[in-house]
Amino acid sequence: MTVFDVAVWKDGKVRMLDQRLLPTEERYLEFTSAAGVAEAIRAMVVRGAPAIGCAAAFGVAVEAFRLADSGTPASWPEAMAEGMRLLRQARPTAVNLGWALDRLEPLLAGDPVDLPQRLLREAEAIRTEDIASCRAMGKAGAAILPAPPSGRPLTIMTHCNAGALATAGYGTALGVIRAARERFGEVRVFATETRPFWQGARLTAWELERDGFEVTLITDSMSGHAMSRGLIDAVVVGADRVAANGDAANKIGTYGHAVLARRHGIPFLVACPLSTIDFKTPTGLEIPIEERPADEVTHVRGLRIAAEGVKVFNPAFDVTPAELVTALVTERGVVHAPDAIRMRAALKA
Template identity: 45%
Template sequence: MGASIDELQGAGPGDSPGLSLYWEDDAVMAVDQRALPETYELLRLEDIDALIHAVRALAIRGAPALGLAGALGVALSTRVHRHAHTDAVDEDAVRADAERLAAARPTAVNLAWGVRRALAQLPYGPRAVLAEAVRMVSEDVAVNSAAASRTAELVESLVPDRPLRLLTHCNTGRLATAAVGTALGGILELARRGRVREVLVDETRPLLQGSRLTAWELAEAGVPYRICVDSAAAAAMAQGMVDCVLVGADRIAANGDTANKIGTYGLAVAAARHGVPFVVVAPESTWDHDLADGGGIVVEERDAAEVTGIGGSVVAPAHARVFNPAFDVTPSELITAIVSERRVVRPSHVHHDQRAATLRARIAGLLEAFPDHPRPGTTYQDLSALYAEPGLLHQTAGLVREHFRGTFDRVVAVESRGFLLGAVLAARSGVPLTLVRKPGKLPGVVHTVEYALEYGTDRLELRQGAIPPGDRVLCVDDVLATGGTLLAAAGLVESAQAEVAGMAVLVSLPGLRDGERLKRYDLLSLCEVKM
């Protein structure tokens, strides 16, 4: 296959500075991740047993790095089992080594993927196997660079245009890959663009990959960070300290369910509760398209000693029983987006559409129409049964929040029934609520807009100074009949020099008089009445 073994020996740091894993002089070289941050040490692994031990002991860790270790391990085995002075190898022995290596960490799909890819070159001899493994190291650098750029662009589209507070879990930087990193690579790219104010780094119990490794990489890059205990992350989100959560992945099922370091699922739940985008960054090789969903992911459980002791000190009673899964599985509906080197997948959008269809049907079933009310020729759509349905308004507000996630800083609700959805939505989103009222209800100096109804005209008012200039505002009402009320609310928002981020209503009626004027806004109607 072209290059000789000798020509491939130098695929190490001399040619690609900063690699955490590479081939050099008939051995696999790897940064020992157990030694950091105290010391930066390189391991020289000359046989398959040493490599398997390094993988199981987490000296080599991180899904992309494990994939490269798998490929380099097959190359290592071909060197060990190569017949003297020939290119012939004991293929059965190599395949046996490969099987042991692939089973060393069962959850991370990349390990077996790397092994399979290198093994495919075995019929062509040891040079071909090594060339493939070395090529995969180079590919990993390019793949991670592409994913980092794509991640930065996505995050910039999801969050406010200001210096960002980001949160990450475990380690997903160059130590977990050949170079650049996945989620941490995206964070570093955002820092290069001047977009990062601070990174909150989960310590990542029990082995502290966050506080030991991620903090070390951020300090090395000069990016501001703070370490927080894993259990403080939800509190940080509740206090508005997090604009986006970025994590990696060890295996992604076909439906987007994602296995990652233990604690990731809890972060996703907290992020969903507080309306914080939750982004997974992983190479295409981490997708397991043969696995329908996360229920089939085997989760590795590790030694109890990792929990009962730390740094050589015992921190639990003798003989304490321990639950120590290395990973958990985050359902796809909690994931805002999954980013790879080639694409952005938004699994939550599928679930959003399914929930939206269910909610529309429920709302439609609860509507009650009253003809000739409040005036002859008009039909009043009563939503009282919807408000009386336990939990339904809460679910509805959650759906609206997901639709407009990351695009609004404030909710404006229109008197009077718009107050109900507006109040729940503002509370669920953790943003301020401003009330737009009928004439004479507000004290002080007000902005006023007159608008047309189905049966006359009316006015809406907003106190001057109630909305800061530049705020992104979501306007909310219950029923959209002619469109005049929402247009008036939008006019009040714009008179305050703020931006209308969108409009949301529970029900819209056919034949909108101002439909054309509403088209310039992002309008969400949860139920359209057919008449």
């Protein structure tokens, strides 16, 4: 499997693959402050809920090293407050961002000795744990996929990018697809292009091609036709936040694919780590939905495609009701037909 340095620590800096340039150019950027990491998250240099969480954790560590270079602060919580604020506000929907910061923040009020190093160790632990959780959920998800139909390989549709590029490695939805190939021998993938930021076309198709998958790219509006023709056996997507009742926020367009999958009797799986599940948010109605700049819709890589002056509505995510989710796949196991009771029974520690 191809390994990407999506968000890693290297030579005292946070190193990220600039995913805005893929698939035509592989360029790595380096950051030395929380402000720089926060802007990279906001600008989608790095994206995908688990990867954002890893990046934010490294952002905390690099900020601590930056401050320590000018002398140990009298109060670490006070010195780090602005950097933490910038990181928290970078993107509101992906719950992994706040989860990672909540995990590191208590260290700021503890023993100040070697604090930057201890923050870095915790950030590295988050990254290592994410890779392990992706592999575990991949195996759990592959185990519940339908057997390949007679005469052709299993064909899975996915939306957006929930692969190695969106995590510390291996992937959530694409982790299930990778594990499915290990189970069944051959798996074909239909990747939706994922407008308006084109994560499916730019990232998923590219990532899977590099790993030797047969990938068919379709526009977002073609999924219903593909399902109606019997071309899709299962749909597997990731999530940026899952509410306590199983409602799942994912890249805009996911909800429509879930409705179509239900109409055609196709299993619809949501794969995400436990860190993406927000038990403090009762339902999807309370999940904040990020709205992105208008030019992402009116322009494609700087070229205007829409009329001047047209109004734009550009939510980055939508919420798929739990009733449309066949199963929620996590590193702890699978929740079939998720609802508040099943979620808490299966996943709440």
